[in-house]
Amino acid sequence: xxxxxxxxxxxxxxxxxxxxxxxxxxxxxxxxxxxxxxxxxxxxxxxxxxxxxxxxxxxxxxxxxxxxxxxxxxxxxxxxxxxxxxxxxxxxxxxxxxxxxxxxxxxxxxxxxxxxxxxxxxxxxxxxxxx
Numbered sequence: 001x002x003x004x005x006x007x008x009x010x011x012x013x014x015x016x017x018x019x020x021x022x023x024x025x026x027x028x029x030x031x032x033x034x035x036x037x038x039x040x041x042x043x044x045x046x047x048x049x050x051x052x053x054x055x056x057x058x059x060x061x062x063x064x065x066x067x068x069x070x071x072x073x074x075x076x077x078x079x080x081x082x083x084x085x086x087x088x089x090x091x092x093x094x095x096x097x098x099x100x101x102x103x104x105x106x107x108x109x110x111x112x113x114x115x116x117x118x119x120x121x122x123x124x125x126x127x128x129x130x131x
Contacts, residue, residue, distance in 0.1 A: 017058050024051035038111065038118040042104045049097045053090045060086035 024047060031044030060083045068081040108118055115123050 018055065021051050021055040021058070024054070036120045038108055038120060041120075042101070042108065045104070046097065046101055049093070049100075053093050053097075056086050056093075057090050060084065 028044045028047035028051060031047070032041055035041055035044065062082050065080060065082040068084045070076055111123065112118050117123065
């Protein structure tokens with residue numbers, strides 16, 4: 001039993017960050033499928049984007065590495081630096097995420113003005129009941 005606990009502790013310490021991203025992604029998928037409120041769906045979409053960004057940012061890290069800034073008299077070996085590409089790409093993804101959130105909120109405001117609600121069942125006219 002203690003070996004199982006030791007293996008679990010090692011797994012969570014070594015790969016726990018990936019599990020956190022996976023759990024966050026799963027919660028957001030569940031929310032997208034099960035929620036009938038369009039604002040909640042937009043929030044779950046944002047959670048999904050954060051989980052993906054979080055997952056990709058973990059790839060840029062390296063044990064014992066430093067920032068990729070070369071100063072005079074310091075290490076210049078490429079193996080001593082973290083990879084800056086995932087960070088740069090995810091910075092772009094964050095900006096795109098903010099843009100899609102703004103457009104989504106604007107669309108929700110228009111839907112609320114036209115239909116008077118943001119509940120999916122009331123807008124589509126489907127009650128979601130099995131017959």
